[in-house]
Amino acid sequence: MTAIYDRRAARTLAKGEAAKATAEAERVRAQTARAEREAAAEQQRQERRERAAERRERWARWREAAPDRALSALWAALIVAPLLLAWNAQEAFAHETLRIPAGMAWLFPLAIESGAWVCAFEAHRRASRSAPVGSLLRWMWLLAGIAAGINAAHGIADFGVVAGLALGTLSVLGVLLHHIRQNLNAAEAAGTSAREVSQRFTRWVLFPRLSWDAWRIATRAGLGHPAAWEAAWIDRYGVGPAASKRDRRLAKVIVKRQMEADRKAAEKGELTIINGVILRATLPATTEPERAPAAEVSTPIEQRKLSPRATELLAEVRTAIAAGELPERPSASAIRKRFKPLAMETAQEIRDALTDMHPVNESEAA
Structure with a gap:
């Protein structure tokens, strides 16, 4: 077959x-360009939506x-205002009374007022980093007291008692x-509730002496506020803060x-001190020394070593015995029942320690 082209x-x-x-x-290029334009437009719309959402969030x-922020600004104004007033008063005092030249008079309030504020801000800076504050707060109050005394003195000398008290208050108020x-x-x-903060403030107002004692105990012994507060009441009255007025007077x-x-x-x-606890001493018997073996006479009596928990409870057990809450020679079970929860081994330690301090003589055994 022949093909003809x-x-x-x-x-x-x-x-x-x-x-x-x-x-x-051309169709494919047009379609691709249209898709790119639509994608770009969608991306712009998405960016606008994100920017709008970010603006709403901000x-x-x-x-x-x-x-x-408004409350912080108010706090700052209230803190700075007394400082500026005290600063101005001390600068005027330095220029008019101490005859310090006007260009140098500002150094006087700087030396008097700035020390307390340096300690205050350094304590704040350390506390924000969870670093120990040490004695900065005590030095802050000491320096503020010195500034208040100087302000009160020159205020009384220049303008009278009322002015002196006002100027002294300005140095401490900020x-x-x-x-x-x-x-x-x-x-x-620290997670302290508003009720606890209000309670502590009320305690400082109503019981300043006990609050001061509780603060000292907390600082000395490293206790929390509730434990230190109860310890301060026991120190002063012999009973806790929940006791009635009659019980406090009697105690x-x-x-x-x-x-x-x-x-x-x-x-x-x-009385003697054993493991940091004051206890009643037991004197060795002086009658009939010939009955005691020579080894016992020449060997000193050794007080058994108590565990920290037993040492802590030993004085409380003796107090309970004196109050009649426990018998004179309590058993380990009685001690454990009185001071729940308490391990039997600790109760046995306390019982043995009481036996060592007050051994049973022949008349009691009979």
């Missing part, structure tokens, strides 16, 4: 195919933080407000009487 028809067919391919490519955060704010922040960081009389008796016993050598 028409070259013109072939060229026409090739041109048609090329035009078709070119049209298809505005919400600002509105939420606005009361705290430090006091700063200290109150820092204590509130520390209580919030105070009992503590005074026991203190006199214990002082006389200590002067007579009837």
Whole structure:
């Protein structure tokens, strides 16, 4: 079979195919460009939505933080105002009374007022890093007291008693407000509730002496506020803060009487200290020494070593015995029942320690 080709028809067919391919490519390019434009537009819309959401979030955060910022600004104004007034008064005093030149008079309030504030801000900086504050707060109050005394003295000398008291108060007021704010922040960081903060403040107002004693006990022994508060009441009255007024009065009389008796016993050598606990000493028997073996006479009596828990409870057990809550020679079970929860081994240690301090003589055994 013979194929007859028409070259013109072939060229026409090739041109048609090329035009078709070119049209298809243009369609694909147009479609791709349209898809890119749509993607870019969608991305711009998404970015605008994200920016709008971010603006709304920032505005919400600002509105939420606005009361705290306003309160912080108010605290700052109240803290700085007494400082500026005291500064101005001391600068005038330095220039007019001490005859310090006007260009140097500002150094006087700088030397007087700045010490307390340096200690205050250094204590705040250390507390924010959970670093030990040490004695910075005590030095802060000492320096603030010195500044208040100087202000009060020159105020009284120049303008009278009322002016002196006002100027002395200005030197302490700013430090006091700063200290109150820092204590509130520390209580919030420690998870202390508002009720506990209010309770502590009320205790300082109603019971300043006991609050001071509790603070000293907490500082000395490393106790928390509730334990230190109870220890301060027991130190002063002999009973805890939950006791009635009648019981406190009676306990105070009992503590005074026991203190006199214990002082006389200590002067007579009837008391001793064992493992940091004051106990009544047991003197060796002086009658019929010939019955004791020579080894026992020449060997010193050794007090058995108590565990920390037994040492801590030994004085409480003796107090319970003196109060009649336990028999004179209690068993380990009685001690454990009185001071729950308590391990039997610890109760046995306390029982044996009481037996060593007060051995059973022949008349008691009979």
